[in-house]
Every structure is written in C-alpha cells, then in structure tokens.
Amino acid sequence: MFAATAVALAFLLLPIVAIFARVSPGELVAQLSRSVVTDALVVSLKTSAIAQALVLLLGTPTAYLLATRRFRGRSFMVVLVELPLVLPPAVAGIGLIAAFGRFGLLGEQLNAFGIQLGLTQAAVVIAVAYVSSPLYIRQAIATFEGIDPNLVAASRTLGAGPARTFFRVVLPLSRRGLAAGEALAFARGLGEFGATIMFAGSLQGVTQTLPLAIYQEFNADFTTALAMSALLVVVSGALLVALRLTLQWQPSKPTSRFLFAPSR
C-alpha cells in the first residue's frame, strides 16, 4: 500500500519538479520579462477577470434557484449545467464555433448587430466562461443546499424580503463555499486551451493566453515555455492552497465531495 502511494505521488509530482529542474530559477525569472510572456499574462488575467465576473453574476442566481427550488426538470437542468465540465475541450471549441461563429446558430443575429466573436478577445472570454462556469455553479449549488433553511425562514418571518434575505443571510453564510468554487473555476479557466485555440485563435497581446503562448513557445524557445509553465504551476498551486484554507475555516459540513481538479 505504501509502495503504491509512493509510486502515485512520485508520478504526480515528477512532471512538476521537472519543470523547475530543467532551468535555473534565475533564468526562469529572466524569461518571464519577455514580451510574449507579459502579453500572455495580461491577456490571461484580463479575459479571466471578465469571464469570472460573468460566471459569478450569472452563476450565483442560477445555482441559488437550482438549490432552493424543487420543480420538474430540475435534475435535468443540473446535468445540463454540469455537462461542459466533462466535455472534451475540443468539443467545447466546436460547439462554440457552431453556436457563436460567423456561420453559427446565432451568427446571423450577432452579425446583424455588427458583432463577430470568432478570433476576438471576446471569444476567449466566452471559451473561458463556458468551461469554467460549471465548476463554480456545481459548488455553489452544494453550498446553498447546505444552508440551514430555518435561518432563511427566520429572516423571512422577521420581515426581510427575499432579496434582503439573500444578501444579508444566504450570501454571508455561503461566501466560503462560493469562494472555493470560484477559485476552482478561475484555475480551470486560466488553463483553458482547446476551446480557446479553436474559437479565438492565437494572437499575441489579443487572444494568446498563457497556455496558448506555452504551446507556441514550445516550438520556438523551450526555456520560455518552461518559464511560463512554472508561472502557471505557482499560480495554480497558490489557488489550491487558498482553496484548502478557505474550506478548512468553513464551520458547516464539508463540500469537498463536490470538488473537481481543474483539467486542461
């Protein structure tokens, strides 16, 4: 049993150690000042920020509705919301082109408003939001379901309206769970590759996110690719640690059974 654990741990850790072992830390840091890296970092942060704002804004009410209401087709809706989570990124990419592309289902309508999404920064935002929102919504549903309904009922009988109850009672009680879900969604979105390269293309400073820049630099300068990989390892690691800490503080029942590791 211990041997198996050792093998598993070594297997999971080795690629990460290897990223840092191949080049000296000084060189890694020096590589990070190249414009291809800084441009990609800015694009990644900007698109992630917008995408995650959308995820929070639309995902929170959706999750609250699905967590608190019982209606026909609810389970089906939950499955629908979770579907992008298990979809291969390439399928997500094809789907986004088929839906929002110039000749997509909504292409003509968007075109009428002069909106063309394909190969633009907006396309990156859409791809990131699409693949990362299920992680947040899933966790948010679990969190809202874990809130003691008596507290909500008490708030209502004390005269608070549904909106006031939501903002003053539900939201403060669930903020750790929501933060954990958002951290996971953010990490997943930061690593988005497949759907982005298909729907948004790759242009330095516009649509080229860190993962896309790593892919391009792998062909050109392996050291730069390593440096950017190291950067993402550090950021993802920090997110994971923050997530663990957040969840440990949470006094209510653990939600970790709903946690998913971010994939590509």
Add this chain to the structure above:
Amino acid sequence: MRLRVLGAALAATLVIASSLLAAAAFAGASHKQRPRLTVFAAASLTNVFPQIDSRARYSFGGSNMLAAQIEQGLPADVFASANTGLPWQLRRKGLVTRPVVFTSNKLVIVIAHGNPLHLHNVHDLERQGIKIVMAAAGVPVGDYTRKVLKRLGLSDLVDKAVSQETDVREVLSKVVLGEADAGFVYATDAKTVKGTVGVMGLPKSAQPRVLYAAAAVKSSKHLRAAKAWVQRLLTKRAQTKLRAAGFLPIPR
C-alpha cells in the same frame, strides 16, 4: 440435449477464434520485414502521406513543432518538413540523416466561398475590416507568407492578421468555418477543401521557393527502414500521388 448444443457452440466459437488468431499472426508475420514506422510530417501532407503509405503511424503538425519534439527526444522514425531549414537544423545537431528534397508547393490565399467581399487580389486584403489569418513566424508556411508579403510591399498585413496559427491546416479551417475572410495556405491545402472555399493566386514573381525535405531520425530503432522510407518518396508511385494531390515536381 441442451448441453450438447452448448458444447457444439463453444467448440465452434473456439475454432473460429483460433483461426482468426492464426490469420492475424500470419498477417503479422508477412509484414515482419517492414516495421511500422512513425512519421512526423508537415500538416500540409495530412491527406497525401497516408495514400503513399497507409501502414505508417503519422503525427501531423507544424514542422517547427515536430522538429522541437524530435529535439526533445520524442520517438520518430522519419521527419518530413515543409521547408529545408528545419531538417538541416536537426542535421547539424546530428539528430537526422541528410535531408532529401522530395516535392514542392506554392502559396495561395483562400477566401470565403462565393467571394462575398469581392476580393480579387492580394492588395484587396488591405481594405478595412478584412479578417486575415496566417501561420505564426517559425511555422514554415508562416515564414513563406511573410516572405511573399515583403516582396509585395505588404508587410503591414502581418500585423493586421487576427490570428497567428500553429500550422497551415488551422489557417485553412478558420477560413472554411468562416471565422476569417482570408488565409495564406499552400495550393494543396486549398485543393483538399475544393468547393467550400474560393482560391486567389499570388503573383508568380512573389512566390517563395517552397521545398519539402525529409530525413530519417538517427535515434530510430528502424533506421534502415526509415532511410528506405525517405527514398520511397522519390519513387514514381509516390511522386504520382503527390502530383495528384497538387504538389509540384522537385525543381531542378
């Protein structure tokens, strides 16, 4: 009674299964002389190489990515690049055998089917709002594109591109899907999607020399077979297939 039927069925299954196995083993043995090679080939060769040898395992992509993978030690037997520079670069590092030029190609511009934007020549791409895609610098077709545009005095189009793709087929698909208005690809790529896109030629004087070169990877376990595979590309049969796909003869 029932048991006997069952026994007979079982026996029949066993006979069929073992004969299938024997056939498979025999088929395997007859191929023993020719090992199954792994060929890393430029994306533009995606359709034609399996016609030349359907048995090889292929990895198609940007030649520069394939070269980087070979440098990182990925197990390839043959490297076929859309330029001569990359295989020669690997040759100087002692990673591959002497590159052999086996075909050539030319650059074209693919545009939307039916030409709704009324593009007639490369200069029309300067118009406002035309979405251009090309391959990134370093990818052979990306370098050729830059060369052509420089010769035409249109280098500003490079900065106008809305995406810098990692191989020629990604450029092609962006135009096929309608996400871009025009893309720089090889004539052979345009031919694979004939009828779904329009094709615009480039002035002959601006055409770069697009030479394809192949080499055997020295670390290959089947180096002899890999060298033979490279030579096979020069046979009449292989050249006929290349020509049918629109590739051009090796320039003298």
